[in-house]
């Protein structure tokens with residue numbers, strides 16, 4: 103089918119809750135995506151960091167196929183032989199005593215919110231129904247009603263009220279506001295160590311460390327959302343490690359799946375996750391053997407290929423390259439590891455469209471920020487190729503000269 107026909111089908115029968123670039127991907131490998139006409143594109147989004155390991159990583163693929171032949175879903179009504187092994191792997195890798203598996207990131211965040219509230223009542227002694235959770239302005243934690251209820255993004259909330267009570271917002275990066283927002287009823291502070299969707303916002307140095315101290319002083323749980331920042335993206339296994347803190351709760355998702363299948367989890371201590379008893383919380387698919395086998399393989403790739411170090415090294419290189427670009431459009435280039443935001447003084451979308459024409463795919467965030475987050479397995483040479491196009495587009499070289507890269511083996515399109 104022609105890409106235009108596929109796009110028409112999608113627009114006709116699907117809800118329009120996204121505004122994708124009009125590239126119709128048919129397959130992918132490593133850091134490259136291929137459209138239905140054989141054009142190839144370097145992926146600078148990595149599915150919002152869900153494919154840190156690269157597209158269709160062979161080891162994760164193999165683990166998925168092997169498990170899919172045996173058993174895929176038992177529900178938690180019965181036990182399966184993969185979930186204990188994922189628990190053990192997560193414990194050995196992260197040091198956290200316990201985990202609770204879910205599917206999407208938003209579900210894991212909801213799970214953490216429920217854990218924090220229940221811990222607040224049962225352990226801290228907050229009166230029933232009074233627990234408060236402090237969140238940061240410009241947060242992104244997903245799209246459920248509770249989560250968008252404490253978003254500062256009007257569009258995420260508009261039309262979806264009423265929202266649950268019990269959330270207080272403080273400016274991101276401001277420890278004094280956090281201190282003031284805490285009351286005897288505060289059970290937790292939920293924060294992204296680096297705000298991704300907000301535009302790769304890196305807080306002042308030491309922010310998380312001071313926040314951790316304040317939380318400890320007030321018996322408030324520090325809960326970090328590492329769904330996008332975690333699993334190697336910022337140059338360490340978790341972004342909180344840059345601050346040398348140990349959060350009470352860590353929420354992971356995205357790259358926990360290597361892009362194959364939704365898997366998320368909440369990591370914490372026995373004292374916190376122990377508040378859940380049988381029947382308190384659940385998910386039909388959470389902890390299923392297919393998800394667990396995939397997650398185990400996805401974690402193994404991150405460790406075996408040392409993707410955190412790769413991210414740190416390539417990220418530092420990319421950041422310094424991008425900072426040298428002279429462009430009237432650039433306000434700031436910032437980031438950590440292979441997670442970089444280029445803030446413009448104008449709309450970012452036309453630059454993303456121009457990059458698409460050159461075979462580089464990235465997605466604007468917050469209208470004026472180009473977000474760069476390639477798979478962490480990206481080759482240095484490919485990264486250089488992509489950065490060259492980003493520079494060219496930002497320096498406004500003419501884009502007509504260079505056609506999109508074609509696959510060597512691609513048949514000449516019969517319908518141009």
Ligand SMILES: *Cc1c(COP(=O)(O)O)cnc(C)c1O
Pocket residue numbers: 150205206207208209211242243244245294298299327328329330331355356
């Ligand atoms: C993507 C993301 C989520 C939501 O994950 P979904 O799988 O889309 O529900 C939550 N928090 C952060 C920081 C994210 O980047």
